[in-house]
Amino acid sequence: MKNILDIHTHKTAPQPYGIISRRLSNPDSDPENMIEGQLYSVGIHPWDVTPGEPENSWEMLREEASKPYVAAIGECGIDLKCGMPMYLQLQVFKKHIDLSEELRKPLIIHDVKGDDIICGLRRDLKPSQPWCIHGFRGKPAAVAALLRAGCFISFGERFNPETLLAVPEDRILAETDESDLTIEEIISRLSEIRAIDLTQTIKDNSNKFCNFVN
Secondary structure (H helix, E strand, C coil): CCCCCEEEECCCCCCCCEEEEEECCCHHHCHHHCCCCCEEEEECCHHHCCCCCCHHHHHHHHHHHCCCCEEEEEEEEEECCCCCCHHHHHHHHHHHHHHHHHHCCCEEEEEECCHHHHHHHHHHHCCCCCEEECCCCCCHHHHHHHHHCCCEEEECCCCCHHHHHHCCHHHEEECCECCCCCHHHHHHHHHHHHCCCCHHHHHHHHHHHCCCCC
């Protein structure tokens, strides 16, 4: 059992209650700069996708992702507004899905207008590992399909209150992402909307998502 509350953060280490997201294109993602005892996720962000992704990028990603302190793969995903060709985004996203399955580590997903694509991939590929849509800000109608597909939904500083109310309690995660707020402050905001303290719920859901419990 872990005390993870913040499923996705870009804050600097140490973050004892958080999983720090490392983009492979960031030179700080060098494993030598990672702190022992800190949990991380690693991946190639859709904004960083380039034509003909070098094979050594994938070798580096697999090497980093295999480390015991890496709890999840990502962030990776689909962004229909970033201008990168969709076929390239799909190629890279599918490689992350394969790596998630190979290493049996969950997937943290960046999703901008890509709900239908992500749901379709999860339906067609039938992955065994959990998927989380991070920083979700959409409306209840948008989250419904992702929930049917079996995704966890992570909420940060900005979120739609009606959507939060529409998500089952056992699918709610929380994150700071790039916010200046603490994870405790964000969970307090989520708890106020749900009219219940979500701290233990989010901790339990985070453990389940990260395969820290059976």
